[in-house]
Amino acid sequence: SLKVLPILKETLSSCQSTLLLKLKNNLDTLEDIHDLIEVSIHNNPPVSVKDGGIIKKGYNEELDELRLISKEGKNLIASLEDKERQETGIKSLRIGFNRVFGYYIEVTKSNLSLVPDRYTRKQTLVNCERYITAELKEFETKILGAEEKIKLLEYDLFTLIREKISSHIERIQKTAKILAKLDVLASFAEVSYMNNYIKPKITNNDEIIIKNSRHPVVELVLEEELFVPNDIHLDCNENQMVIITGPNMAGKSTYMRQVALIVLMAQIGCFVPADSAEISIVDRIFTRIGASDDLAAGDSTFMVEMKEVSLILREATKRSLIILDEVGRGTSTYDGLSIAWAVIEYIHNHIGAKTLFATHYHELTQLEGKLQRVKNYCISVKEKDNNIIFLRKIIKGGADRSYGIHVASLAGLPKKVIKRAGEIMESLKNVETAASSNVSDRISINNNPKQDKTVKNKQLELYNYVEQNVLNEIKALDIMTMSPIEALNFLYKIKKKIDNIEG
Known part of the structure; x- marks a missing residue:
């Protein structure tokens, strides 16, 4: 490595970049250390320094x-x-x-x-x-x-x-730091040139505007299809929070990851995979993506998720970028929806950070218009012959379906299972249509950042929505076939649900 330092320094002399010329001027080629090593140490010494075969012939x-x-x-x-x-x-x-x-x-x-x-x-x-x-x-x-x-x-x-060389440790460390910077810059240049990246415009205006953004890793590993680029516009005024809905496997997580990666790449000085990019500096990037548990600590997947979300809500600032993927999916539908809803409200009202929020809770799309800086986007799909085609394109508006059964079919589940799942889904739709027609009208929206904590219980009043499901359970009950103990257990369960509704 030391042998090429003089050649490297000479090469840098032809550069026009102020940064590269500064690195060249500060680069110590360490020729004396190179000469010492060259005359004393074998090119391929043994692993152990106590086995001999280290010192060259002629040195001693x-x-x-x-x-x-x-x-x-x-x-x-x-x-x-x-x-x-x-x-x-x-x-x-x-x-x-x-x-x-x-x-x-x-x-x-x-x-x-x-x-x-x-x-x-x-x-x-x-x-x-x-x-x-x-x-x-x-x-x-x-x-x-x-x-x-x-x-x-x-x-x-x-x-x-070794002692002679260690006496020059400060020189060696200084040279190593310069080489590390040159290595990073060379890597940036190579990957940017090879993959057609562009120079981003770095600003301080709290806006992230990227045209035709691409994922720097995924676009390189796709073999049978071209990567579909997408735009993103985030700011702290009208487009602070983007709620993204759409089918499984459609590309929601990839889209959010590529936005975070592009912001990170721009901020460390690299060109980015896009047609154009105007990126405001962020103080931190917070992500809550994927599902994992911590068996050693005794934490379930949902507990790990909640701990990570808790950390984000405590540490994020208005200058942060937050990426949240399906918050609340690790628990029941009502609990998950309630938590996701409350998290969106809290980020919108109290933090103000630019946020991408992917979810399968389509009820959350009703927050657009009710929370000033929330916007809905979805991944477009095309239905053809009872099948779906993922178009991978982000468009304005919310999705009304997740196409989970279609994805399960693509994964190879038996046809009988897929057919039965479709029948059950239709039955569930009929039961919930009346109750879920417009959830947001039944929930008190907290759109006041200074609202007193004493009204927090009114923030997520899902009374009518949950009450309807309790009534449906009672209607479906066949009391003629129940034993006394089963009746008592059912009554206890219903009583507990009603108590939870009333707070």
Whole structure:
């Protein structure tokens, strides 16, 4: 990596960008550190620094000698033997080895008169004498301990090199930061060029206006269809909250994610996947997307969802971007609808943050016109021959169906199940038509941010809506087939529901 720093700095010299030229001027090429590493450390050292094989040949004379001894120990002994024969004139002199004495010089008794004074007698045998010399013992020590010494010396040398380099840690860190910035900028440039991104206009006017936005990941992985781009307009005046309805699998979550990603990409300095983009700076992006539980903490999917929503409502500001996907789906219909409704009111009245809110509670679409800054959008679909085609296009207005049974059919559920589901759905529609014709007319809309907390119970009065369902339960009851205990249990359940309605 250090080797290319001079080339990189030279390349940056030809740039016209003020930022790139500033990075070039501050870039330390660390050539002295590169040279030290180049002459001392092997290109492919072992994983462990204590196993040897780290230091290059030629860096340390003692290490080179130890390696030579370890590799050519027998040759060195043979050379020493020839040397001793020539110096003493003893032609039969030989060097041997045993585990008791180590290396020794053996001289026959007929040649004892030629033994020099520097020889030290070690052992006397019948036909010969065995001697040692200081040079021989030095060779013995080097040969026998060479491998272990090599490892110890290499580690010591490595430690010294490491300490030398660490004394320049501030220079290295400064260079690393500059390289990190260049890496990010190069990645931004490459992905923007390869995928036809555009330069966003960054503002501070609390508006997000994006034309033909695309998801930066999904558009690259689609194989059998083209990605359908969509517009988005959010502000803090008339388009603060967008409620998005539409079928499952139609693209609601993808649309919301791409808006959040584009805002994030623009704010970190990257071009964005769109035809044009005017994006106001946000202080934070909050998301509540997907379903997950936390078994370790003992939290259900719904509890995790509520904790995340709670955090958003506590921490979000008017400058935030909030993405909420099907809040309330983890509990009963009435509870979920009530929570979703209250969350929308709270964000609208008390926070004022730009918000995308996807839901299957079509009753929420009635909030447009009742809450000033709420707008309805939906994913368009086309019905053909009892089937649906997802057009993936965001259009104004609310959806009145979720097409869940159609999606279940696409997923491969048995035809009998699909048919029966259709029959049950029609029955449920007939029961609920009268009760749900216009829910918002039966709910007291809280459109006053300064409203006193004492009226909070009137904010979600679903009395008539729920009361109708209680009456439907009673009408459907067959009292002639009930046992006394079943009648009491049913009466207790109905009483509890009525108590909940009345608060």
